[in-house]
Amino acid sequence: MSSPAPKSPELSDKSKKYDRQIRLWGEHGQTLLETATVCLVNVTAVGCETAKGLVLPGIGGFTVADGSTVTEEDLGNNFFLDSSYLGKSKALACMQLLQELNPDVNGDYVEESADFILANRPNFFDSFDLVIASNLNEQTLLILAERLWEVNVPLIYCRSLGMLGTIRLQIREHCIVEAHPDNRQFDLRLEHPFDALREHLDGTEVTSKVPWLLVLHKYLNVWQKQRADGAQTPRNYKEKSQLKESIRKEMKKDEENYEEAIKAVNTAFGAGQVPKSLKAIFEDDACEQLNKKSNVFWIMAKALKHFVIHENDGHLPLPGVLPDMTANTDSYIALQHIYRQQALQDADQVYHKCQEYLKQLALPGDSIDERSVRLICREAAGLAVIRGTRISEEYEKNSRLLTLVEDNELQGNLTAYNFALRAYERFLSECGNIPGECIVEQDIGRLKSIAAKMLSDLGMHATISDDVLHEICRYGGSELHAVSAFIGGCAAQEVIKIITKQYKPIDNTFIYNAITTESVTLKL
Numbered sequence: 001m002s003s004p005a006p007k008s009p010e011l012s013d014k015s016k017k018y019d020r021q022i023r024l025w026g027e028h029g030q031t032l033l034e035t036a037t038v039c040l041v042n043v044t045a046v047g048c049e050t051a052k053g054l055v056l057p058g059i060g061g062f063t064v065a066d067g068s069t070v071t072e073e074d075l076g077n078n079f080f081l082d083s084s085y086l087g088k089s090k091a092l093a094c095m096q097l098l099q100e101l102n103p104d105v106n107g108d109y110v111e112e113s114a115d116f117i118l119a120n121r122p123n124f125f126d127s128f129d130l131v132i133a134s135n136l137n138e139q140t141l142l143i144l145a146e147r148l149w150e151v152n153v154p155l156i157y158c159r160s161l162g163m164l165g166t167i168r169l170q171i172r173e174h175c176i177v178e179a180h181p182d183n184r185q186f187d188l189r190l191e192h193p194f195d196a197l198r199e200h201l202d203g204t205e206v207t208s209k210v211p212w213l214l215v216l217h218k219y220l221n222v223w224q225k226q227r228a229d230g231a232q233t234p235r236n237y238k239e240k241s242q243l244k245e246s247i248r249k250e251m252k253k254d255e256e257n258y259e260e261a262i263k264a265v266n267t268a269f270g271a272g273q274v275p276k277s278l279k280a281i282f283e284d285d286a287c288e289q290l291n292k293k294s295n296v297f298w299i300m301a302k303a304l305k306h307f308v309i310h311e312n313d314g315h316l317p318l319p320g321v322l323p324d325m326t327a328n329t330d331s332y333i334a335l336q337h338i339y340r341q342q343a344l345q346d347a348d349q350v351y352h353k354c355q356e357y358l359k360q361l362a363l364p365g366d367s368i369d370e371r372s373v374r375l376i377c378r379e380a381a382g383l384a385v386i387r388g389t390r391i392s393e394e395y396e397k398n399s400r401l402l403t404l405v406e407d408n409e410l411q412g413n414l415t416a417y418n419f420a421l422r423a424y425e426r427f428l429s430e431c432g433n434i435p436g437e438c439i440v441e442q443d444i445g446r447l448k449s450i451a452a453k454m455l456s457d458l459g460m461h462a463t464i465s466d467d468v469l470h471e472i473c474r475y476g477g478s479e480l481h482a483v484s485a486f487i488g489g490c491a492a493q494e495v496i497k498i499i500t501k502q503y504k505p506i507d508n509t510f511i512y513n514a515i516t517t518e519s520v521t522l523k524l
Contacts, residue, residue, distance in 0.1 A: 021057050025178075028375075029500035030058065036499045037061040037106075039125060041114045041133040041144065043068070043090040045078040045481045046160035048098065049488025050132050052080075054495055055098050061106035062098070063128070066091040067113035077479040118143050126151045130495055134158040135479070137428035138395075145170055145391040154498055157391065158491050159421050162475030163514040165487035166418055168524075169494060169506055171388040175297035177375060178502040179382040186323050187271035187381070190217055191233045192315065196338050204331070208252070211325035211335055212260035216268060219247045219261070233269040240265050256326040271381070272315045274308060278383055282308075292361050296368050299361075300376045301383070303353035307346070317346035317377035347377040386507050394422075394524045397459040413468070414511040414520045420468045423451035434477035444473045483514045 022030050036059055040051050043066040051062055070085040070093055085093040091109035099107035114136065117124050125131055131148055141157065148155045154171040193201060201217045204210060223243045224232060234240040244262045251258040281287060282305040286298045308316060320343025322336055351373040358367055427435045427450050435443040451464045490510065497505040512519045
């Protein structure tokens with residue numbers, strides 16, 4: 001008998017290299033990551049750390065944009081730079097040192113500042129999947145953010161100053177198929193078994209060797225017959241205890257599947273219903289009113305809605321995934337096969353509806369493939385859509401900001417630090433120097449005036465404490481690499497979530513204080 005052909009060395013090496021992360025976001029997520037390109041604006045320690053967190057897992061390509069040169073100050077706060085690069089282009093130095101981390105990643109650089117690019121060729125940013133910027137002045141940040149909002153390119157803006165750090169995500173719309181919820185409930189349909197499952201459950205003898213699902217089905221039928229109110233499943237603690245007790249009475253010694261059935265009483269029922277979050281997606285205008293420019297997510301969502309309402313009696317498509325169960329191999333595989341076949345049938349109906357919509361919209365049929373439909377059907381219960389806000393909205397009066405004020409004070413130190421960092425950026429724009437860099441006391445007064453006017457312009461009748469503003473000035477624009485490493489690592493995670501369309505990203509501001517190790521997420 002001939003031995004099987006060996007795997008391609010290239011593929012096996014790649015799988016080995018990225019094994020741990022592929023377990024998190026799968027081969028399809030890795031493929032999306034490897035075809036994505038990002039732009040890093042401004043070479044800072046936090047920017048380099050964010051890029052490092054993308055280069056190591058294999059981002060497709062990155063471009064560094066910075067018009068300045070390496071100074072001695074840069075060597076003290078950015079571990080990616082060394083003395084051999086003094087006086088040389090920061091963009092070149094950063095690109096070379098980052099690319100050394102992973103030769104599979106394509107690196108490029110542009111020796112131009114963000115201001116120069118925005119003034120002379122703003123469409124430079126249009127081709128990137130995402131832009132990362134850090135430690136900009138207010139004017140540059142707002143112009144860059146507005147440009148990226150117009151062309152629908154996500155922006156992650158990071159700040160790192162002294163012991164403080166923030167991340168702000170600006171994205172128009174982000175559709176998440178694989179949210180990876182912490183407590184996923186398996187959809188078993190015991191209360192509403194489909195034909196093939198009912199036939200299998202009724203026709204299989206319950207022994208100590210069959211999966212616990214058959215045990216639970218048997219005693220659920222007994223429990224249902226005893227109910228005068230016609231209840232299909234136990235709804236409260238008392239009813240669940242009654243069902244558990246009926247299983248326990250019939251249990252003999254060392255019957256693990258019976259033990260598992262008793263434990264499963266708490267979680268085996270109720271899945272398959274349309275959750276509130278999915279109902280909101282179904283009722284969204286983007287789902288109701290498709291057009292040629294509609295994201296394929298919304299086309300699949302509308303097909304999913306049609307299936308749930310008109311073809312599946314209000315239930316979601318079957319995911320076809322079973323939990324582990326103690327049973328002999330044959331009986332478990334037989335049960336698994338039944339669930340998988342039904343899941344494929346449900347997904348096939350949704351796929352055909354997708355093709356109908358594509359035809360109506362005069363879009364090519366290959367815009368949506370079967371694999372994508374199977375995935376959205378499997379993950380239907382956890383679908384999510386995030387609609388972000390423009391960064392510039394934070395600089396205008398809006399009701400969201402008013403909730404951050406209580407008794408004329410900003411709620412919590414972290415909120416105060418966030419606004420203090422914004423005052424710091426306005427100081428850079430208006431005064432042209434870093435607060436605290438030269439005459440600390442004079443700069444504190446100017447920063448206080450700028451902060452007060454900024455809050456007044458926003459309609460926020462509040463003040464930032466002197467201690468917070470003193471601390472901002474005391475930092476003198478310094479960036480601590482340890483804090484930047486933490487913020488950069490967090491930002492890289494958010495970039496990966498957006499590119500792979502998996503896991504829910506922050507919505508939309510993350511603030512961190514390294515002194516107290518506190519953090520908070522706000523929607524601004």
